[in-house]
Amino acid sequence: MTLESMMIVAAIMFCIGLYGSLARRNVLVVLMSLELMFNGVNLTLVALAKYVVPVGIEDNIAAVLTGQVFAVFIITVAAAEVALGLGIVFAMYRNTESVDLANATELRN
């Protein structure tokens, strides 16, 4: 278990999420793929926080935890994103009776 292997796993998760969010028609699968991408990013941040420490740790010992603080913020933002995303999904389902992104054409001219 090294920094590189951890980051490669995170990159694979991120790219699977990227593929899923671009190539799927169901909006719920797109939301789930976004969560995969968030998790990949979080994993990278925490791995970097463990193995690499910002310059200046001598002054502020707590600085080694900075990456984990970023991960906490990302988790919070992901929770907000899911709440809003599901709100949009329900609004879309009420209007078009489907969660298929191919039917989400209200903004098309």
Added chain:
Amino acid sequence: MLFQDIVFWVLSVLAIGASLGVVLVKDLFRAALLLVVVFIAVAGFFVLLSAEFLAVVQVLIYAGAIAILIIFAIMLTRDVQHGNLPNRFQIPAATLAAVLLAVLVAVAVDTKWDLLAGQAQSRAQAVQTSAVRTLESPGDLAGLERAGFATEDERTAAQEAGLADLLIGDFVLPFEVVSLLLLAAVIGALALVRPR
């Protein structure tokens, strides 16, 4: 070290296999359950990386709240029978993802990471495992000394270093902003789903 490696490989296979399942499995409900597997595997990674607090938060918020919300949404929208259909961007999307993956792996492998030396590593370890200030007892002081905190000031600083202190100390402004963001998101979600 060997045990850690075994756990790492098991978790990697679990996380990547379940991620592929989320995207490729036809049944939406199974995809959501595989998403829970991914979240728990990532929580295991956090434990491996000595971020225990984040592991707990991951299980509580991701596996507990977000996954359940998504499963509720899948059941409420009654569109399950169509399953997980691809759109016509499948090949470009796969190409883009593969190219991005190649670039990311090349960057991760090629970069000369300024890795911590042994002494600094044990110092960082002492701080990282104390995410919420667990180093209170006098016995831990000896451990801190062994970890390379030579002077009294350094030991006090290491004892006081914790995720919570950092969160409401150095990062208090982002902390408040993110709480405002959560409030705005909840109000926005309510406004979106309100029947007209």
